[in-house]
Amino acid sequence: MTRAELHSVENHDATTTDPTPARSMSERSEPGRGWHRTVSRGVGAAWWWAILPTLRSGLASPGWARLSTAAASALCRWRVQLIALGVLLTGLTVAVLAGTATPQNPAVLPTLGFLATVGEILAGAAAVVVAVPIVRAVYPHTIRGRVRIRYGFDGWASWWDLHRYVSAHAVRAAAVASRPSIAAAASAPGGRPDPGRIERLPAGRCGTWLGRTVVGPVVGTDCYAAHRDVIGLIAPPQTGKTALLGHHVIDHDGPVMATSTKVDIYDYCAGARAEQGPVMLFNPENLGGLGSTVWWSPVRGCADSQTAAERAGHMVGAAASGDDDGDRWDDWAAAVLCALLMAADLNDRDMATVARWVFNPTSDARTGGAAEALALLTSAPAGRVPAGAADALRQVLATDARKTRDSIFLTLQRSVKFMTDPTIAALVTASPDPARSGAVGSGSAEFDAQAFVAGRGALFVIGSDRAHAAVAPLLAAFTGHVFETAKRVAATRAKGRLDPPLGMFLDEVALITPVPLDRWLADAGGRGVHIEWAAQSPSQLAQRWGARGADTIWNATNVKLVYGGLSLDEDLEAVSRLCGHRHEPVTEPDGRERFERVRVCPPDRLRVLPQWHAVLIHRATPATIVRVRPVWTRRDLRPAPPRSVIEPSTTTPRRTDDTAPAAA
Structure with a gap:
């Protein structure tokens, strides 16, 4: 995608790049207006940012x-x-x-x-x-009483801690500083942000609701995370994770991508999101009896070497384990798959052809195996294939080390195993030309990531967590395609970030969309991409991304929500340490009183958190416990909108080049 093409995308920030409106002639000519505005602004700032918070903190003492x-x-x-x-x-x-x-x-x-x-x-x-x-x-x-009594008053975040960093006030201030459209809406006629207008902004437009506090010096305070923050959910099964994610998907101000292993998130949120923009469903396996409304080809766009490398890396990385021992074969497999994807796109082939090359790793081009891709790259017109793009494929096919070649292609076969499922193959080998595609219905639409990022639609991605991660490489590549497109579009926007931000809510991220989170989280917030990931335990992160990758993800996550039900001592101990310590009075046998340093939330109490409750750990505040209201209790839920469904074909589709089925 060229820079000129990115600038051609409809830029919703065009009218808000400079939020300072021109002063009218009457304002410039009328004496005393500047002094009056200065005093009014000062009084407003004193009331909204000093006097009112002080009064509230007194009431919350x-x-x-x-x-x-x-x-x-x-x-x-x-x-x-x-x-x-x-x-x-x-x-x-x-x-x-x-x-x-x-x-x-x-x-x-x-x-x-x-x-x-x-x-x-x-x-x-x-x-x-x-x-x-x-x-x-x-x-x-009662549940409220058990939580209040068991977890106590002291050691948790105070009202001022919450107000400065995780309150509606905090996310409003962050939104004004980072989003030109919000700054324009909160500006006075003189062009400067008005404290009163800022404090009246809808909190849901400026941040993500995390829950309501139930412990500490004060209860009943709603907590929010700014869109520039990364949110991580550690939630064992059946602890209320979807109950919170649904709120985030519905309330996010901007385009939304939500992934899950179940159709619940689609059922709860699709109707409400349809009131904000188009709703799309990418469900390769037709889980829950719901067919996809969009199709996407992993090959499309891979004529560009950078795009091909990104797709190959995501697909191979999703099929690999978190062990460092496999890195050597993974790198080679990604380089080979990059060459295969590039050869397919340059010669108008589809993913079925790529799968055939992977399952037939022969060095003879006449057999239609991987050597055919090498021949296509070698014979491509000058300038279309970058120098060295085919070197990895050439070396692997020419090597005499059969074990090495078999290990590399075994990794590749795991990466494209989803092509052995006719339903999935039909979805990724469709074509915009109905004459060339018998796999999809007449109502099908190719997913346009560029238009999606620039709009306010919702994209739901559903996939199962089957053994050997059959569909995970496809979903990881699809998710990576959306993220990389968002980065490129953000580079053309004001302040280098998307406005409104893209929300990526990745449920069961380690199972169905194992994207390189350890690299994404570093600058996603600065590009206007709000990422929220959910996993079942910290050890699951280590299993997928390795110990060092899991540590990187954990450290880069600004806001952590940990639900009850964890059982491993190391997981409970790590979270308990983050909650800190407090001094508790202890009476000696002789009647004297001393203070003992104890954990705010010991591991045994962390394990038995009630359902719909979670420990909230923000990077800049002491911990607190929040209660979540389940999304299905909302009054603004709507039925899912009518869908133009892509019907799967009964057989693996063939292209006009008469390619063989993807299965070996």
Whole structure:
């Protein structure tokens, strides 16, 4: 894709590149206006960014929680309860007698009404006091009470910690600083950001909702992550991961790509996303009985050597393990696959031809094996094939080390194994020309990553986590195609980032879309790509990307959400250490009190977090625990929109070049 082509994409930032509007003639000529605006802006900043947060922090002070605890303890004493019971009976008696009395003198009616009101007030206040012991007895058995009591007040993030980094205020400020469109919407007529307008921006437009706090000095604070942050979810099965991801997909302000092993995320979110833009489904295996609405060829665009190298790297990397021992064969396999993809695209072949070359690694071009690709590259017109592009393929085919060649092609065969499934093969060998493709229906559409990144649509990618990762290489290449396109388009935009940002929500990333996250996360946020990944445990990251790769991913993730249910000691211990320590008072046998340094969230308590709860660890704040409201409880959910489905063919499709089936 050339730079000129990227500039031809509809740029939604064209009208917001310079958010400073020209001042009107009346503003320039009217004396005193500049002084008035300066004072107004200063007063607004003082109110929104100093006075109001201070008032809120006072209301959220932990002193109120301690005061309420002390008051509840005092009200539970038997003398207080006995007095309250007497007041309750007295108030009820007065209210009933005064309310039912029928005096002969009408002048007494106001007095009786006053007495009835006083009796009701006394009875109501006394009933509250009498109910305190009952509430205190029931509260520890509720989910909220168990969390509040078990995980305590101290050591968790304070109100100011949350306000500075993970509040609606924080993500609004980050959005104004990084997105020209948001800055323009929050600017006053003079062109400068207005504090009042900033604080009134919808928080969901500026960041990603993470949940509501349930521990610490204050509860009930909604937490958000900025779109420049990377979010990581560690969630064992059935702990509520989809309940949160659904919110993120629906609320994201911009194009969305969501991957999953189940169709739940599509069912919950497709209808709501259809109100913002087109909805596309890429479901190669037709999971849940849902056919794809778009098709995509991994070969398309591979005439460019850089694109071919990217696709080959993603496909081979997805089929490889996280062990360092396989790196040698993986590099060779990626280089060979790069040459095969380039040869196919330069000669108008499809993925079925590439699979045939991989499953037939012969050095004789007449047999139609991999040597045919080498012959096509060698005979290509000058300038179309970069120097050295075919060297890896030539060396592998010419080597006498049969074991080496077999190891390389075995890796390649795992990378293109998805072509042995006729349903998947039909989806990746389609053609824009209906006369050349019998694999798709008339309503099919080729996926256009460039238009997708520039719009506000939603792309749902569904794939199974079958053994040997049959479909993972295809989905990894497809996801990589979207990410690389986003990077190229972002380079042409204001500040070098997409506005609105692209949201990539990668559920079960280690199973179905094992893309090189350890390299992506470093600068994705700076390009306007908001990445959220989800895995079942930290050890699953190490299994896929290796120990060093998993450490890189973990360190580059700004916002971590860890659900309960982890069982490995090393996983629990690592998260518990991140939660930090607190000082807890301990009474000695002689009555003296000392403070002991203990974990804020010990491993045993981390393991038993209730469902819909997660520990939130932000890079700049102490940890806290948040509760998530399941996405299926939202009132704005809509049925999935009607789909133009690509129907799979019953047999592996053939192209006009009469290629053989992909299977060996």
